[in-house]
Amino acid sequence: MSVGNVSFIKDFVIVGFPGLQPHYYGLVSALLFFVYVFTLVGNALFFMLFVTTKSLQKPVYYCIINLVVGDVLFSTTTLSKIISRYWFQDGTISFLGCFVQMFFVHYFGSVCSIILAVIAIDRYAAICYPLQYHSIMTNQNVLILFFGSWILGLLGPMAMVIRAYPLPYCAENTIIHCYCDHVSITTLACIDRSLYSIPALIYAFAILLVPFAVIIFSYCSIFLAVMQISGTQGKMKTFSTCSPQLIIIALYFLPRLFNYLSVNIGIKISTDLRLVIIMMYSVLPPMINPLIYCLRTEEVKKLLSRQFQKKHIGIPLRI
Numbered sequence: 001m002s003v004g005n006v007s008f009i010k011d012f013v014i015v016g017f018p019g020l021q022p023h024y025y026g027l028v029s030a031l032l033f034f035v036y037v038f039t040l041v042g043n044a045l046f047f048m049l050f051v052t053t054k055s056l057q058k059p060v061y062y063c064i065i066n067l068v069v070g071d072v073l074f075s076t077t078t079l080s081k082i083i084s085r086y087w088f089q090d091g092t093i094s095f096l097g098c099f100v101q102m103f104f105v106h107y108f109g110s111v112c113s114i115i116l117a118v119i120a121i122d123r124y125a126a127i128c129y130p131l132q133y134h135s136i137m138t139n140q141n142v143l144i145l146f147f148g149s150w151i152l153g154l155l156g157p158m159a160m161v162i163r164a165y166p167l168p169y170c171a172e173n174t175i176i177h178c179y180c181d182h183v184s185i186t187t188l189a190c191i192d193r194s195l196y197s198i199p200a201l202i203y204a205f206a207i208l209l210v211p212f213a214v215i216i217f218s219y220c221s222i223f224l225a226v227m228q229i230s231g232t233q234g235k236m237k238t239f240s241t242c243s244p245q246l247i248i249i250a251l252y253f254l255p256r257l258f259n260y261l262s263v264n265i266g267i268k269i270s271t272d273l274r275l276v277i278i279m280m281y282s283v284l285p286p287m288i289n290p291l292i293y294c295l296r297t298e299e300v301k302k303l304l305s306r307q308f309q310k311k312h313i314g315i316p317l318r319i
Helices: 024-050 059-087 095-128 137-163 180-184 194-227 233-264 271-295 296-314
Strands: 013-015 092-094
Touching: 013 059, 013 095, 024 059, 024 271, 024 296, 059 095, 059 137, 059 271, 092 095, 095 137, 095 180, 095 194, 095 233, 137 180, 137 194, 180 194, 194 233, 233 271
Parallel strands: none
Antiparallel strands: 013 092
């Protein structure tokens, strides 16, 4: 396209679900707001327990607290504008603001992906090497792992923003998505997108497939170790602990892989269905993670039960 046909875009408009009728806007915004509040409350509950309870300040819970922080930041980044779009009919986002959102969407998504792999490694060490666990997963080693996760997660999103921001963008400024991401933004560029989409696709698969491979290896090893346990009760206890984590991992990784594949190899699905899939893997894991990683943990459940009993006993009976 010639330069004369390119106009400078000052802002973008988040469309959301293109097939959604206006009379459903209030319902959808209320649902998304409920999901966001539930995510905040559930993760904040564990965060407060972690800060105030010394017994929780150990490697396995350091893993979870990093996931809590990543989930809350990711949900805040992805949900804030789409809620505003449907609640207040305000879908406009500035040119710079869209790229800022794009960076944080991919950054927090990358960090959460790596952290899930670290949690799988922690469970692998705890079950397969129980006697050496405390020497392997020391506080120092866990700190290095998570510091590395937050630093490593910066590289890809920063490179994507640096490459995409200077591109010439056409007069069309509507983003058919619930938030700004690399695909939705670069689709509006007045150039051959393949030069920019292929490196982004390679990064997306790397940040998904490498942690996913680590998770598969860890849980396969856990499965083999559990099968060698003689007692049925021990097997059932371990499987009941791991199965919810596998559900949330599948919900996090599999729809993402399907979405990236379908976009880049030409699988045709409706735009609204694609956005439903994207929102499911964007908002459900952060909302469910407190139930999976926190409330199903015996130590956390006992702490919550004690707190509830203290408050219940402290209320004077009134006749």
